[in-house]
Amino acid sequence: MTSLYDTDLGKNAANYQPLTPLVFLERSASTFPDHPAIIHGKRRYSYAEFYARSRRLASALAASGIGKDDTVSVMLANTPAMLEAHYGVPMTGAVLHSINTRLDPPIIAFMLDHADAKLLIVDTEFAPAIKEALALTSVQPLVVNYRDLECGVEGMRIGDLDYEDFIGGGDPDYAWEMPSDEWNAISLNYTSGTTGNPKGVVYHHRGAALMCYANTIATGMGPHAVYLWTLPMFHCNGWCFPWSLPVVAGTHVCLRSVRAKPMYDAIADHKVTHLSGAPFVMSALLNATEEERRNFNHRVAFNHAAAPPPEAVLGAMAEAGFELTHLYGLTETYGPATINEWHEEWDTLAPDERLSKRARQGVRYVALEGLDVMDPETMQQVPPDGETLGEVMFRGNIVMKGYLKNKKATEDAFAGGWFHSGDLGVLHPDGYIQLKDRSKDIIISGGENISSIEVEDVLYKHPAVAAAAVVAKPDAKWGETPCAFIEKRPGAEVTEAEIIDYCKKKLARFKCPSRVVFTELPKTSTGKIQKFKLRDMAKTA
The missing domain is CATH 3.40.50.980 (Rossmann fold)
Incomplete structure (x- = not known):
């Protein structure tokens, strides 16, 4: 009818x-x-x-x-x-x-x-x-x-x-035309490979446009905002900020490499209002020498992703004039898709309680229609108790079209009508989500994804290595770096430096282990390596 x-x-x-x-x-x-x-x-x-x-x-x-x-x-x-x-x-x-x-x-x-x-x-x-x-x-x-x-x-x-x-x-004066369909592809970004080659994530015009509105709202960008490019533009198309700044007729301040002095110079000279980055950008700013620092008398919004920094770092950034916004997302969600919306009353909490609030990835971005933590088998929401693990899932217009030339991976990712992130988390009673683990053992170093499986594959090819496992090791500068645990073959002799040098010949340098520990790997009765134990060991390795 x-x-x-x-x-x-x-x-x-x-x-x-x-x-x-x-x-x-x-x-x-x-x-x-x-x-x-x-x-x-x-x-x-x-x-x-x-x-x-x-x-x-x-x-x-x-x-x-x-x-x-x-x-x-x-x-x-x-x-x-x-x-x-x-x-x-x-x-x-x-x-x-x-x-x-x-x-x-x-x-x-x-x-x-x-x-x-x-x-x-x-x-x-x-x-x-x-x-x-x-x-x-x-x-x-x-x-x-x-x-x-x-x-x-x-x-x-x-x-x-x-x-x-x-x-x-x-x-x-080239007469360009509007896309015939907003669903048309606008960009292609590759994920880091986990068990094989990287997957090509396809974005569409609609999602990119909506991200522009969401970005300006989430980060508080006003008219003529000034954005410092500390985030690589190749990473999720710079979280779509190359397209977002013109919404407010803002100014792009290009930065070829992330170093303390050029950042402080740009902030002071150009009155930068916003920047984004991983924890290592904070580290560069806070660890700057007196000669590298510049005074500025305005507040600067800093959008950070990955794991939240310690309370001491948050305090130091605030004292230095930066206002932090914690975001979380994936390549498949055009970059940030959640935001830790802060409540003023949380400012009066005790430091430990305040940090526990900071550690949460938060609620959905304004352009995202659905965010949940679900049991991937039943597709039912986990109890909102802050303890029950489930998979973080997304639904909405800022989710990718799919994976280029990979129908099976696309169908798996969208099973049940939700995008399966592969990240494990909990749902708190107030609806905020918090990540607890990464089901695919991805290490996020300096904002870049590193597959532990890829690094392990290289290690296993070394003649002195009988068994290997790679996990994330907390790092003050990069957020996380790969830490390798190795069982040597009987009679084999090899040093940590030799293993790292071997990896540098096989992998991009940022994927190479920063630390190598020779030990017997903890295993289950069926021989599966217990990575949760290695993660604890990596904290003090």
């Missing part, structure tokens, strides 16, 4: 447009054309210039044959080119694939092949790894070199195509 409100009230161009974050840049460029959009060293780009350069990039890409659903891969630091790619690539209908700059060539090669990359923009600093990766790929994308001369990075070029020359031939 036809509803009264369906009669002659259909969608049309006047009352329905696909959601996309691309319109936020267009709006700020037309409303605040002269306001600073990007600061990079001594360079400044207004919103009019940012928009024009993004359109030039889109035009140049289109002239190179890039169109709908083509993959454009980029391996870039936090630079203007990376921000321009977040707009110029999807303006053509193509999909942006940002590569972790810390990855090793074989993984990069897998991603390029799996994504069927058609064009690759690479910072010349990272060209050696890309060149080695391209020697392993079946695809041979057109390579565009980005030289960050503002930071004095000459690097190595692959071919003769230069980024500035490339976009210089593009049209600053």
